[in-house]
């Protein structure tokens with residue numbers, strides 16, 4: 100965090116974002132899992148092929164079993180996926196209307212990455228709990244660490260943008276704001292091969308210029324419902340967990356803002372996910388339809 104950011108801390112609710120894909124049904128082998136008929140006694144080649152096939156099926160069954168064991172009911176998991184349109188909408192009750200979530204449902208969102216120091220820990224904590232999230236990435240981080248950004252997507256998460264260099268947009272001219280948006284969109288496109296579906300404002304500080312530009316570009320504004328104010332370097336896991344419990348008790352669910360670029364958050368995430376599990380919250384993963 101640079102000095103300018105530090106000065107802005109008190110007003111800052113860092114961005115966040117979203118979602119996990121709904122738990123995939125476990126593939127218990129159907130017809131492919133049947134034992135193949137015994138090999139023809141006179142055709143060694145045939146028998147070998149069946150043996151290979153059996154080994155393959157066994158390996159597949161073993162993988163399915165492992166998945167079922169790893170993502171069982173003892174894990175937080177991902178209850179469902181909310182597929183959103185690419186449109187100039189705006190969500191998050193901090194500033195806008197609510198996503199169509201039920202009480203007790205949460206959306207996990209992480210801002211300011213990808214960070215080589217911390218994002219891998221976040222990805223591991225999410226994978227360990229079979230939970231899917233949405234990452235709002237800075238353009239400058241996307242340019243620096245595109246492979247890490249793509250890893251998040253490959254692991255089933257979704258991604259939007261979070262400006263290019265995390266400025267206070269309200270302090271910039273209209274042209275400077277638009278230039279920052281343009282750069283972040285280009286960084287996202289370079290990393291993922293398509294336009295970003297969603298945008299979270301740095302510090303959640305919106306401007307009329309960018310709201311209009313995002314609307315015109317069919318990019319959804321992704322605000323938040325609750326946060327854990329995870330930007331203080333000295334925060335302990337216990338402090339962050341207490342903040343999460345308090346925010347959940349107040350909001351009852353919704354879009355949670357966290358920061359994958361923040362060391363204490365990355366370290367605390369296994370505990371934070373356990374808090375959600377212990378309190379009975381269900382994870383909803385946000386995804387967007389692919390660009391046409």
Ligand SMILES: [Zn+2]
Pocket residue numbers: 113114210211261265301302
């Ligand atoms: Zn941020």
